[in-house]
Amino acid sequence: MSGQERFFIFREGKILVRTDRREIAACSPGDWRELQPRAATVLPLDKGPEGSTFAVEMETGFEAGERFAWMSLRRLVGRVADEEFNAWGKAVQLLHWYRTHRFCGRCGQATIAHASDQAMICPSCSLSWYPQISPCVIVLVSRGEELLLARSPHFQEGMYSTLAGFVEPGESVEAAVHREIGEEVAVRVGGLRYFGSQPWPFPGQLMLGFLAEYAGGEIQIDGVEISDAAWYHYRRLPLIPGPATIAGRMIRHYQQILDGGGPGTDAQG
Numbered sequence: 001m002s003g004q005e006r007f008f009i010f011r012e013g014k015i016l017v018r019t020d021r022r023e024i025a026a027c028s029p030g031d032w033r034e035l036q037p038r039a040a041t042v043l044p045l046d047k048g049p050e051g052s053t054f055a056v057e058m059e060t061g062f063e064a065g066e067r068f069a070w071m072s073l074r075r076l077v078g079r080v081a082d083e084e085f086n087a088w089g090k091a092v093q094l095l096h097w098y099r100t101h102r103f104c105g106r107c108g109q110a111t112i113a114h115a116s117d118q119a120m121i122c123p124s125c126s127l128s129w130y131p132q133i134s135p136c137v138i139v140l141v142s143r144g145e146e147l148l149l150a151r152s153p154h155f156q157e158g159m160y161s162t163l164a165g166f167v168e169p170g171e172s173v174e175a176a177v178h179r180e181i182g183e184e185v186a187v188r189v190g191g192l193r194y195f196g197s198q199p200w201p202f203p204g205q206l207m208l209g210f211l212a213e214y215a216g217g218e219i220q221i222d223g224v225e226i227s228d229a230a231w232y233h234y235r236r237l238p239l240i241p242g243p244a245t246i247a248g249r250m251i252r253h254y255q256q257i258l259d260g261g262g263p264g265t266d267a268q269g
């Protein structure tokens with residue numbers, strides 16, 4: 001393999017990076033030769049003018065040598081450009097989909113990769129599976145100079161963020177916003193405005209960001225998904241997600257609007 005090919009390499013959920021380079025990057029053809037993989041799953045990712053990219057799952061227990069290290073994908077958030085993070089995210093999602101769709105859910109036959117589409121297909125009954133993406137709404141609710149922020153039991157200590165939840169079958173994203181906010185904190189909102197989106201490969205969400213205005217009700221937390229929620233003045237916020245996440249972008253975007261700085265420069269869309 002040669003040229004500008006790049007390899008997004010995983011083993012047991014961790015990504016492989018070089019330890020002797022300043023920038024975190026996917027492996028080059030030279031790295032690939034150095035690794036000498038014996039048994040690896042290799043899936044084509046993209047074929048662009050700069051060369052092809054591949055998602056690779058190394059066998060369990062594969063040791064990469066001292067010039068390489070295994071790292072959590074989450075640690076990449078904010079440390080590489082969005083496009084680069086999304087390429088790693090695409091790779092991990094395709095590998096997960098490939099691993100979990102090896103047999104037909106209808107007739108039990110072993111599946112095969114579709115010749116041209118990014119799909120797994122059953123050679124017996126022709127049922128096919130495409131990579132799974134789960135749409136998820138994420139909402140910043142404001143009330144004048146206050147923002148409604150909440151924390152989930154699995155958040156890091158002291159961290160508060162926007163509200164989020166999965167879109168259900170048969171539901172519009174707008175309806176999902178109203179339902180999730182109602183379920184999690186029992187307030188009503190209006191004036192929904194679409195903000196932007198972010199692929200979030202943990203394991204396969206597509207985060208759809210909205211700004212919403214408070215329209216009534218008192219905060220009552222559900223106590224399960226949400227362990228605390230409160231209104232915070234935009235200049236006295238608790239610990240919030242970093243600017244590489246859509247939650248962090250929406251919060252900073254709204255702070256800039258309130259500071260009279262216009263719609264901000266780091267917002268998406």
Ligand SMILES: [Zn+2]
Nearest residue numbers: 104107122125
């Ligand atoms: Zn089948």
